[in-house]
Amino acid sequence: MISPSESLPLMSGPVPVPVTVEEHLWIEMPDGCRLGARLWLPEGALETPVPAILEYIPYRKRDGTRGRDEPMHGYYAQHGYAAIRVDMRGSGESDGYLADEYLPLEQDDALAVIAWIAAQPWCNGKVGMQGKSWSGFNSLQVAARRPEALKAVITTFFTDNRYTDDIHYMGGCLLNDNLWWGGIMLAYQARPLDPAIVGEGWREAWLDRLAHMPFFPALWLAHQRYDAYWQHGSVCTDYGAIACPVLAVGGWADSYTNAVPRLIANLAVPSRGIIGPWGHIYPHDGVPGPAIGFLQEAVRWWDHWLKGEDTGVMDDPKLRAYVEDAVRPEGTRTMMPGRWVGLDQWPSDELAPRVLHLGGEGRLADAPGKPGVLSICSPQSHGRAGGEWMGAGCAGEHATDQRLDDGGALVFETDVLDAPLSVLGTVRAHLRLSADQPVAHCVLRLSDVAPDGTATRVTYQVFNLTHRHSHENPEPLVPGEAFDVAIDLNVCGHRFPAGHRMRLAVATTYWPLIWPTPARVTLALDAAASRLELPVLPEDHPTITMLPPAHGPRTPITQIGEGTVARTSTVDHVTGLQTYVTEAAGGVFGEGILRFDETGTEIAHDLRRELTIHDDDPLSARYVLTQTIAMGREGWRTRADVRVAMRSDATHFHLEGELVAYENDEPVAQREWVETIARDMM
Template sequence: MSTPAKSPTPKNIIVEEHIWITLKDGCRLAARLWLPEDALDNPVPAILEYIPYRKRDGTRGRDEPMHGYYAQNGYAAVRVDMRGSGESDGHMADEYLPLEQDDALEVIAWIAQQPWCDGAVGMQGKSWSGFNALQVAARRPPALKAIITTFSTDNRFTDDIHYMGGCLLNDNLWWGSIMLAFQARPLDPAIVGDSWRAAWLERIEKMPFFPALWLAHQRYDAYWQHGSVSTDYDAIVCPVLTIGGWADSYTNSVPRLLAGLNVPCRGIIGPWGHIYPHDGVPGPAIGYLQEAVRWWDHWLKGRDTGVMDDPQLRAYVEDPVAPEGTRTEMPGRWVGLAQWPSPELTPLVLHTGADGSLGENAGDKNAGKQGLLTIRSPESHGRAGGEWMGAGCPGEHPTDQRLDDGGALVFETAPLETEISTLGAPRLSLEIAADAPVAHVVARLSDVAPDGRVTRVSYQVFNLTHRDSHTNPAPLEPGQFYLVDFDLNACGHRFLPGHRIRLAVASTYWPMIWPTPTHVELSLRAEACSLTLPRLPDHPTTVTMLPPAHGPMTPMTRIEEGTIRRYSQQDHVTGEHTYVTDAVGGVFGEGVIRFDEIGTEIAHSLRRELTIRDDDPLSARYVLDQTFAMGRDGWRTRSEIRTAMHSDATHFHLSGDLAVFEDDECVAKREWRESIPRDLM
């Protein structure tokens, strides 16, 4: 069971709205600082969070209650904007560059030398800052004593927003477009003075076309290997607390890090989307900040807080729920595994049959044509898949899988007589062939309720040209059968008596991944295929997590409520399927907000439309429109952005148009047009 950190009464704190950190090359990085009020007399350890999302008006809403809590508990909290972001000097050319890490090393050394710091530094972060906490730890700065990495990845190719299973994620364009909007935001004249406009226009002029940068690397090459700590776990020598969420897209790295690191490490996986766990949705949220202070007190202050007595992995095993797109709470229980990989888990092997069965009895692997099954999924298969990355928004979860199961091969157990709980990554073994040199296979693991509703538990998409290697893919020989093994996404789920376990296998997954060049048919030798679930014991060790806590909340006003609509439709004349997400006022439903202390208002609207016809993968189109407005009385800016993508048999074609406005005057424009060869995609 988690125990609260034994800290004195929460300290009074001071907050420095803005400080400069000057690097050796003269570049100034902008930072906010939270301190116990007596830190100059009694220096304390420091906690760094280092991201490009603007400490002044981007992440301000979540920074205050988190970093303020750290300061109340005896830490200096330093929130730094990277080079080329926020009010920091310079230019951001890409994500996770060596320069980003080099700057972080200087920042850590600078923090350790400040009069309010006792020389010990921890680094924490979620998403981008979770990534670079791992990457910087691998650089071994002397002052860095421990890290907490949340919703991050150890492999930038297999488990990031660009590619999955060797397939191109459509979120590559979404995220690249978001980055255009983020980087088009101006520097704040209240911080940098009259130079803000020239620096803003220069930043826009130098801005790269982010989605094309990433699409140019369609295999696990040196570009992706850089910053993937899985290439050398032993480079990390400081303790690591790693955290993930089942509704998030960065869960697989938690068990991999626990298995690969050779330092003191602990892991937590909850039901949440891409939100810090003390605000976690779907709930239950937990006392992340108390857990963090326990971690920091142990490794930065030398107190025995019992963190190393915790199970190596604490994970939330979810109970069945209705397959609804909006989920605010998940039923389930917290379990603890003393070590990972865990000897408590046993493999449950389920074999597929040509009759659609799924069970523990293996079929005749020599059944030949009798056991041969084929599927040519409609290109719109996947409409019930939900978002690749949950973020606590309405409508983002996978819906009833019956919508997609009609376009897949389906294998199913009889109603279960006893419950089966699984925790970890299911593994799928297939004997499979395709009628084209480039083909995808999509696997979904689902829970079938007694009333027939089907809830997705896990899934994976896999590019069969990557069957042997993500580094050196090879085309398929049409008609030739291959033995292919791959993991589904890690999950924690309890299948109840009376429910069925369902495996669905398909050849497409729109709108999550970009389709193959041709409309592919897959063939399976059913009796040679199997699904292995890591099964929990019937009575696993349960643990209790602390309730959420927060520091001082950020003064802010919601000026307008946000709206999010997600829907799909089919034109029965043209055969075109359209999938739309329309977020007005705030991309994640937050609405139009004003940060009251600085008077800055933020409004970000985004509409994306993806279309395809069921018989033609080359009909796929993706168009994304954004408006980002920010400012205050006397200072108003806006950016308008349209990005789009389509493909032919040999190339991807991307376009981008950006216009930025001061008040209502257009002050700069950018236009990008890129055609990138398909590399077995």
Template sequence: MSVHIENHIWIPLSDGCRLAARLWLPEDAGRMPVPAILEYIPYRKSDGTRVRDEPMHGYFAQQGYACVRVDMRGSGESDGHLADEYLKQEQDDALEVIAWIAEQDWCTGAVGMMGKSWGGFNCLQVAARRPPALKAILTVYSTDNRYTDDIHYMGGCLLNDNLWWGSIMLAFQARPPYPEIVGPDWRAQWLERIAALPFFPAQWLAHQRYDSYWKHGSVCENYADIACPVLAVGGWVDSYTNAVPRLLEHLTAPRRGIIGPWGHVYPHDGAPGPAIGFLQEAVRWWDHWLKGKDTRIMAEPMLRAYITDFYAPDGTCAAIPGRWAAETAWPSAEIAPLTLHLRADHGLGPADGGDAVMRIRSPQSHGRAGGEWMGTGCVGEMPTDQRLDGGGALVFETAALEQSCDILGAPRLKLRAAVDVPVAHAVVTLSDVAPDGRATRVSYQVTNLTHRNGHETPEPRVPGEWFDLTIVLNDCGHRFAPGHRMRIAIGTAYWPMIWPAPHAATLSLRDGRLLLPRRSGAMAEQDAAIAFPPPAHGPPTPMTVLDPGRIARYSQQDCVTGTMRYVTDAQGGVFGEGIYRLDGIDSIVSHSLKRDLTICDDDPLSARHVLTQSYETGREGWMTKIVTRTEMTSDTTHFHLIGQLEAFENGRPVARRDWSERIARDLM
């Protein structure tokens, strides 16, 4: 089917603001209206994630859909300012956009909404507002809880990715609009946006518990608000996976879920592989709910999840071996807990540990084998051999398994615990140990022990006081093979993933039990019936790679000062894309970013995170560049954040912003 593309249209809002959009239309849509699919994100329709998203929208348009990619208020060429993530204003604007789309003469009045990450978040949030024209959503790598499962906090601990993502947002939102679209006032609009930029990482750090700030936009507050059908997609290597089982369990609207082996990459580009025909699955979803065709997608199992086999614990993994599993309902009646006890001899098995008390105080650099919090399909980002961290943890192992054991869901660790300081962390990893000793991480969780009774009302621990502790690990799907061993490791730090507690802590534990979500073999026939088509792609974005870029990731120990250093350095392409020119708009895009995290093993207050970044876009005669530097340190009572941003046009400085924030630690 022939497709017509409008590279720029304006969508007017009731308050006079205009949102910029790009439109893909089947050629005959003016004569024969079609349903529409909306993607609504702040990443800029003209460049941003264009290379990723343009082929997808082109494919859907070839299948008989109008596709609309909209720059949110304050981003790209749209009017206004973007003051934060997931604001009510963002949702309100989306309601107007959906109504506008439904009223166009090329639309049947039926609208679907889809997106990944930010776009997946607002699919859920807008669905909860129930716009009449929104008939279904497809949410990829998103969450129902903005506090527990986003890029700022995990288990009540501060993620170092809070500074990473906040810094990227500074560069993203400081980019200029294109003069040929906005007109002669483009420079004034650009400088206005820079002047209005919030200091994103500090803004998020100001809310260290699950308060009203995070509850807004967390659809878990009332799942019943969502009435339209939901297809939720996750990946085991991605950080946004736990929401898929929760949505399947708690939503009452028609729903389906897919979890593959992927990182933060659409499944038709899936990395690690295997990739699947995600675009074909999406069309089945849209055809069913937007066109009224019986595509049999609702006859599919409620959850289709990939069960991984053991794979080498290398930083780079192109593909993960395994198989697909089918669950007709979630929670599944075919999954029951397998209880293993943490024994005094450091075994993991049927006999309990008695009254033995075991203690651990991890070095502050414990966690170097943890990989990135969010896998994005880049080299070097995966967890490495867990033996690297084993010396800084309490380790418990089963004997070699005589039979295979499949798990699917969230492992739970229950124990009695005590700490010697009021604020402390616990870190648990579950690994698959091969006969040759290599240990591949299967799941993990970090926990701020002051949040033991919930994230809304943390309480300091009473030193030496014993308490019951349950740690719910991330959802996972894995097969432990015969001859392999299961390993649990427990530590008190996880650098560089989380910021350390203010004092080094000794964790005491006893009466530990691991509950694994063991899956029966009763679904073997249904499992075997799962089949996805091979990946399809739409027309690619015309582009020229000017430089493939490079990515370096390494850790090093200074044996003189005792400093441990962890560095990621992406030159030319933060997510491995390199430097490229978008041929259709003659625009070059180059994004470089370096993270430098240091800590001394005996001093949590030595933690330091420095991030430098540059983002260049434009063409000959009009090149713009954003340069940022952000830094975070802390003392026992406060976090300290500083930031600088400079903007350049054709090498000439045109704007600068400086920030310095001192934020009290809230049992963090």
């Protein structure tokens, strides 16, 4: 533990106190498994116990999230909280194996951790739980288990439905990021335990962990509908199980934002929501900016629910959201113009519904247009301008000019707007369709078209039409038979300026975001029977302000190598092969090779993702992901080389994986996987 004379530097603010940090401690589970933790304590906590804030994830406190943890948990400790970062079973230096996401054992361990925290001499028995992504999920899952000491939750970039809004499936379609994330998890879990913490047994424990590692992408691909596997851990199955107050946070550039308005609309407990312009990054570091004072907002929440202080959080609007202004369609965005608004209720009667009708002549208008049945069979590479499924603050990740894809879609467009129009919430499309195949996708994109013709995607959705009645029980289409379907596009907040146009594009493919259908599909759309519903925010709705970002002490980090990110899309005009490549060197998000100065640990992660397809053949789709992840110190160097690949035929998916682990450049372990999984109307 750092002595008081070596306490972390104070942050400017009204109430910061000196903080001590315990680099590592063990928390023993009822079955004897030990979980590793890192603890920040405010001065005086042993004499006068304080509430505690828990973050519980598998991303390695010592060398994974260290750079992010210090400024956040240090801030909480400076403001009178014991902050504790716990690595889940089988991750970091914690004992055991990580067998999958969100298992019952993961929740059981969290309950034991919370009980342990509440019993410590520095804790007054009150615990808050916070998380982003995985820990945002399990914060809600644990809240639904109702541990006595858990008094409040802050969940960020999370979902309440593990099937519809996670990295595996979207709208009943298979996300190609299922393979990406599965490959990333293999690389993450291939990192060794730190001998400085666990001693000489580190190597044996590392090799044992490698031997028990599952083939993650195949675990998830085995469940292609919303079955009991996904329903477990999806708090939407019983919102009433959550009994403590919840602050829910999301970002328009992130992929989990649909859950924010859905959660606060359904919880019976006190709740508030915030949606900003950010990708998958805590909002005090949010990109695209502007970042906000998330840590101040969090402390207000904790002070109210854990200390009993009236901080005014329940006087805040039910939902605070950033309404973005129009921007040029560029792949890299560091700042988004716009304004913050607050809605006192959600759902809100301040939003006025507006209906736009599709017309057979390609118009999108307030009045019904000409009748017409229009057909579309998109090229398999449609979607190259779509950007990444999840924004993470990286170069080139945003959707680019939609004109690249509009040529492969049906397009419906408004006249030039004579006044600005702000949309906030869920845009819903009501369509009458028929298909020539039993399995078909419908892809919708709503764009802001500038006077010069450039088109910026505002929101979109992909949808497997066999799931038109439910995700639990998909049903094949009857070729040629018309049906009605309602499809919700992702929630959005956007202001279309006067002089711009709105454009709806309808397509049958979206590569490389989703895996294609078994056969080429032609959709027929009955325009006169189709419409778009928009939630319109009044232009005179008041603007609110948010606090600027603050941080606790920064983590001492030295960048010892540059990071680069490249994204390219190419066409071979001889063979017709369409290739999409993402390549990151130094860090998987382009952050470079880093050394955590306090521990001397160096981290490097290189990744290459290559997806190929021919425009006329969905069965030509191929995906290969290769990675190298390295970490260590002088005299102790480890790395893992990971390769995963996927292809399909008309009836099955075929997955392969290989992992080779090295110690000081000598191979010490190898794993290989080969899986064939039947397609389930996918």
